[in-house]
Amino acid sequence: MYQYICIMEKDIENKEWMTEAPYLAGLSKGNQFSVPEGYFETLSDRIQGMIALDSWKIEEHEIGFTVPENYFDELSTRIAVKVKVKSESKIHKLLYSNFFKYSAAACIVLMSGILLYINEPARVSEKTAYNEMVTDQMLFEIDEEMIIDHIQQNETKNPGDDVSDAELENYILNNFTQSDLISE
């Protein structure tokens, strides 16, 4: 009964597409591919050979190498010993390395100081040139008449106008020697 139902289901499924593709439905479904002679007779042997090879690889003789007896049992102990020896020798090394570390740091600071000193005038002149350029640019952008008015206003009032001749004479005598005045 179950088999009969399955066949019925398949028929219904197939009828759906067969009505839509009558040409395809009419074609032979025979297998057009072939295999070399005797292929299937040897296939299971070759598959079992592959399985044997695969198991052999996994189990022990991976790529033909072996290890001495109890090698892996003693391996962790030997690694622990080597790690201990290395960490001790590292302490000595650190003592020496501190000296080199501080020397190197001192050299770097010294070299940086010298380089800074040598390059300073150049940097100052660069700064000055940059400031002049900015000022020129600002003046260029200000209206010419405004600049002329500003200069004229400043010219009318001299900084020395408020000071009397006697006060000036006293100031010169107090602050400059005779040789200074002669050289001027």
Added chain:
Amino acid sequence: MKQVEDSEILEKFSVEKTRNEGFNLLLQKYQQKVYWHIRRLVIDHDDTDDLVQEVFVKVWKNLEKFRSDSQLYTWIYRIATNESITFLNKKKQRNNVSLDDVSSELAETLVASDYFNGDRIQTKLQKALLTLPDKQRLIFNMKYFDDMKYDEIAEITGTSVGALKASFHIAVKKIEAFMLNDDITF
């Protein structure tokens, strides 16, 4: 010759002493089915031969974990399908070619093969199949050639029955149109 039941194969395989005998029965029952399933997908005999061996090595390794909630043959077909699709994807990546180029490469393999004896119409049908995407071709093969039910195909491909029906319907229409196109001749 009476075909051995899957339950008998599994029973023999579960016992250490009869494991090889059980596996041998499995090979006798399924090796040809698996071969043709893969061959229709990858076309070339040598590629199929490699894949069949890989599939059965996987079956051997994992049969112990097989749960009887699915049928043995759908489980084996699933492994074979996954291996074949992976192989085709790797082939595309290795050759750095598009899907269309792989199809034409497979079509060339088909024509040049010593192991394809199809006439003009059968060659045209195979070439029409190679125009389909891999998964659609897989579904078409299982429905058209293997006469499988949608439920079984769904279990193998992990796709819903509705999606399978739609995919097969589209594939049939494409193949029919290709076959009726007289401009395509060989």
